[in-house]
Amino acid sequence: xxxxxxxxxxxxxxxxxxxxxxxxxxxxxxxxxxxxxxxxxxxxxxxxxxxxxxxxxxxxxxxxxxxxxxxxxxxxxxxxxxxxxxxxxxxxxxxxxxxxxxxxxxxxxxxxxxxxxxxxxxxxxxxxxxxxxxxxxxxxxxxxxxxxxxxxxxxxxxxxxxxxxxxxxxxxxxxxxxxxxxxxxxxxxx
Amino acid sequence: xxxxxxxxxxxxxxxxxxxxxxxxxxxxxxxxxxxxxxxxxxxxxxxxxxxxxxxxxxxxxxxxxxxxxxxxxxxxxxxxxxxxxxxxxxxxxxxxxxxxxxxxxxxxxxxxxxxxxxxxxxxxxxxxxxxxxxxxxxxxxxxxxxxxxxxxxxxxxxxxxxxxxxxxxxxxxxxxxxxxxxxxxxxxxx
Numbered sequence: 606x607x608x609x610x611x612x613x614x615x616x617x618x619x620x621x622x623x624x625x626x627x628x629x630x631x632x633x634x635x636x637x638x639x640x641x642x643x644x645x646x647x648x649x650x651x652x653x654x655x656x657x658x659x660x661x662x663x664x665x666x667x668x669x670x671x672x673x674x675x676x677x678x679x680x681x682x683x684x685x686x687x688x689x690x691x692x693x694x695x696x697x698x699x700x701x702x703x704x705x706x707x708x709x710x711x712x713x714x715x716x717x718x719x720x721x722x723x724x725x726x727x728x729x730x731x732x733x734x735x736x737x738x739x740x741x742x743x744x745x746x747x748x749x750x751x752x753x754x755x756x757x758x759x760x761x762x763x764x765x766x767x768x769x770x771x772x773x774x775x776x777x778x779x780x781x782x783x784x785x786x787x788x789x790x791x792x793x794x795x
Numbered sequence: 796x797x798x799x800x801x802x803x804x805x806x807x808x809x810x811x812x813x814x815x816x817x818x819x820x821x822x823x824x825x826x827x828x829x830x831x832x833x834x835x836x837x838x839x840x841x842x843x844x845x846x847x848x849x850x851x852x853x854x855x856x857x858x859x860x861x862x863x864x865x866x867x868x869x870x871x872x873x874x875x876x877x878x879x880x881x882x883x884x885x886x887x888x889x890x891x892x893x894x895x896x897x898x899x900x901x902x903x904x905x906x907x908x909x910x911x912x913x914x915x916x917x918x919x920x921x922x923x924x925x926x927x928x929x930x931x932x933x934x935x936x937x938x939x940x941x942x943x944x945x946x947x948x949x950x951x952x953x954x955x956x957x958x959x960x961x962x963x964x965x966x967x968x969x970x971x972x973x974x975x976x977x978x979x980x981x982x983x984x985x
Contacts, residue, residue: 619809692896693896696893696897699889699892699893700893700894702951702955703808703892703954705954705956706882706883706955712955716956719955719956747966748966750962750966751945751966751970754966755948757948759944761892761947761948761951764892764893765892765896766905766906767902767906768940772940776940779937780941784970
């Protein structure tokens with residue numbers, strides 16, 4: 606799995622070969638073919654493992670209250686984790702996303718990422734409405750979809766045109782404060 | 796240009812050949828090669844023409860006040876236009892976006908799309924703050940970036956996992972009402 610990650614970073618998705626993955630993993634091409642029916646099959650296993658890690662990471666976000674947990678979750682999904690997940694890898698993921706309409710198996714995996722993230726946001730929003738952190742008018746279904754859409758946009762825009770993820774995150778924090786919180790802080794206009 | 800559009804819809808970006816484009820355009824491959832130095836050069840011209848059309852379309856949005864113009868603009872960029880721009884074509888565009896980090900010429904074009912859209916949103920927001928439609932605390936720079944990021948996310952999420960554009964637009968309308976308007980309507984909790 607680490608070899609696939611490195612190979613995707615180094616070669617991108619379109620150009621990736623089993624040879625590249627074998628080289629990065631330090632195994633023979635024959636060994637790779639023994640376990641996987643080619644690049645597509647291997648990438649599906651890779652996406653499955655990635656999804657498990659993603660679910661563990663988003664389950665793990667902490668914070669004193671629903672607002673902190675929501676911000677921490679957005680940060681986890683938007684910013685690269687401390688141990689890597691750099692720009693090249695996200696670019697390769699976007700290539701796979703662009704293949705999803707042609708490829709049912711990819712699409713099914715990507716839908717699970719999307720749903721896992723949306724479910725987690727929805728649960729935090731619902732808890733926050735229940736405990737009075739978020740305004741009672743917040744609809745967890747709709748707002749979770751809004752948040753997932755925004756975060757997805759921040760990642761794509763970062764890959765495609767280099768827009769800053771830190772700026773996107775700062776704007777998200779202000780959105781949470783001004784739109785979701787039950788008692789938005791007074792806005793200063795200088 | 797119409798031939799390129801049709802060929803991208805039919806074949807996607809990665810698989811596209813000069814032969815496909817010549818066939819769709821009803822011209823000879825030789826004629827195409829006379830005008831363009833291959834697929835990459837042709838697609839750059841295509842993106843330039845697409846950008847001109849995009850700028851004309853977003854310049855053209857109308858509405859009685861800044862709120863209506865902003866909603867109309869988001870609708871123009873999110874929903875397919877009446878004359879086409881269907882799912883297949885957006886998928887091909889996402890493939891090109893995923894190539895942008897590897898390709899300076901694509902990236903430059905994509906940045907222009909992003910900037911043209913952000914400029915238009917910013918101008919509408921600034922006009923709306925000036926005439927009292929939008930709250931005086933709205934920062935046109937930051938909010939335009941937020942809006943562009945959200946719209947980008949709606950398009951990518953639609954291509955990658957089939958999320959509904961109509962739902963994304965409905966959620967955007969509520970965001971505008973609850974977050975940007977100077978006098979948000981009373982929220983009903985039903």
